[in-house]
Amino acid sequence: MKTIKVNIVTPDGPVCETEANVVIAVTEAGEIGILPGHIAMVAPLQIGALRLKKDDATEHIAVHGGFLEVRPDVVTVLAQSAEMASSIDIARAQAAAKRAEDALSAEKDESNYKLAELELKRAITRINVYETRKK
Ligand code: ATP
Numbered sequence: 777m778k779t780i781k782v783n784i785v786t787p788d789g790p791v792c793e794t795e796a797n798v799v800i801a802v803t804e805a806g807e808i809g810i811l812p813g814h815i816a817m818v819a820p821l822q823i824g825a826l827r828l829k830k831d832d833a834t835e836h837i838a839v840h841g842g843f844l845e846v847r848p849d850v851v852t853v854l855a856q857s858a859e860m861a862s863s864i865d866i867a868r869a870q871a872a873a874k875r876a877e878d879a880l881s882a883e884k885d886e887s888n889y890k891l892a893e894l895e896l897k898r899a900i901t902r903i904n905v906y907e908t909r910k911k
Pocket residue numbers: 788840857858859863864865866868869872895898899902
């Protein structure tokens with residue numbers, strides 16, 4: 777089966793360089809599946825799991841916004857932060873989720889409320905991706 781290269785890059789450096797048969801990403805416009813040979817495009821990403829399907833396995837990577845750049849032979853993700861399942865600190869993500877939930881129930885200021893919603897989304901994404909790690 778054909779593959780497409782996948783590079784996930786953050787300001788801290790590369791998070792993942794691999795190949796996949798299909799890349800599934802959550803863009804601001806909704807979920808898209810990218811196969812090798814896809815037309816070139818750029819799309820903003822939502823906070824969510826990027827899924828890489830290769831042979832019979834699917835790898836989940838937590839990607840916290842940023843941009844997806846597709847070329848026919850390579851998919852590049854540029855994000856402020858991203859983690860593979862194996863590098864997620866689950867206790868930290870659970871603590872962040874709790875902090876965000878507490879802030880959401882107490883927060884009156886609209887912009888702080890929105891920040892807490894984004895923090896909760898990052899934490900939930902990390903918790904969900906952690907659950908998919910190979911044990
Ligand atoms: P926290 O409140 O725990 O810092 P956050 O969502 O505010 O979470 P970010 O600003 O998105 O954190 O990330 C800061 C750095 O810490 C990034 O390099 C990110 O990959 C890393 N990071 C954040 N949470 C975790 C986690 N649970 N496991 C592993 N790395 C994490």
